[in-house]
Amino acid sequence: MTxxxxxxxxxxxxxxxxxxxxxxxxxxxxxxxxxxxxRVESTSEAAQIGRFDIMTSPDLTAEQKTRxxxxxxxxxxxxxxxxxxxxxxxxxxxxSLAKGQYNRHEVNRYKTQLKKLEDKKMNLMxxxxxxxxDILESAQKHNPDFFDQFRSRMQW
Numbered sequence: 499m500t501x502x503x504x505x506x507x508x509x510x511x512x513x514x515x516x517x518x519x520x521x522x523x524x525x526x527x528x529x530x531x532x533x534x535x536x537r538v539e540s541t542s543e544a545a546q547i548g549r550f551d552i553m554t555s556p557d558l559t560a561e562q563k564t565r566x567x568x569x570x571x572x573x574x575x576x577x578x579x580x581x582x583x584x585x586x587x588x589x590x591x592x593x594s595l596a597k598g599q600y601n602r603h604e605v606n607r608y609k610t611q612l613k614k615l616e617d618k619k620m621n622l623m624x625x626x627x628x629x630x631x632d633i634l635e636s637a638q639k640h641n642p643d644f645f646d647q648f649r650s651r652m653q654w
Contacts, residue, residue, distance in 0.1 A: 558634075565633045573626040580619045587611045 538544045552558065552566050591608040594601060 562633050566630060569626050569629045569633070573622060576622055577619055580615055580622070584612060584615045587615065 538547065549567070549570070553563055555563070558566070587608055591605065591612075594604050594608065
């Protein structure tokens with residue numbers, strides 16, 4: 499795989515991984531034979547397009563596709579857990595603020611927790627991207643139009 503081809507795959511994988519992790523839709527394997535609609539209305543739809551592109555790519559082996567989907571699904575599940583934790587901390591923060599007496603120490607504690615959760619989420623995303631990079635580096639062939647095809651369906 500050429501450097502240019504790898505970059506195309508990597509950026510499409512990055513977009514797919516990021517969008518699927520942000521998506522609130524449940525994880526699922528793409529088995530459809532037709533690409534999703536051209537007009538993307540949500541991160542969930544964008545993630546679906548990415549899944550479709552990866553699963554139908556002739557340039558990736560079945561093993562690479564399986565590994566990619568595993569990384570994507572695991573990342574999405576872990577991000578959902580972190581988002582739930584963030585939501586729980588925010589509820590506590592707003593309850594604290596609603597008491598009427600501003601407690602700077604308590605607010606700072608919640609802010610610190612939220613920052614740590616955001617860092618945890620970002621570290622997870624970059625770890626997942628490293629895993630995807632490893633998967634795609636082992637590709638034997640490439641389609642130089644792959645990323646362009648993916649991007650052309652990502653019309654917001």
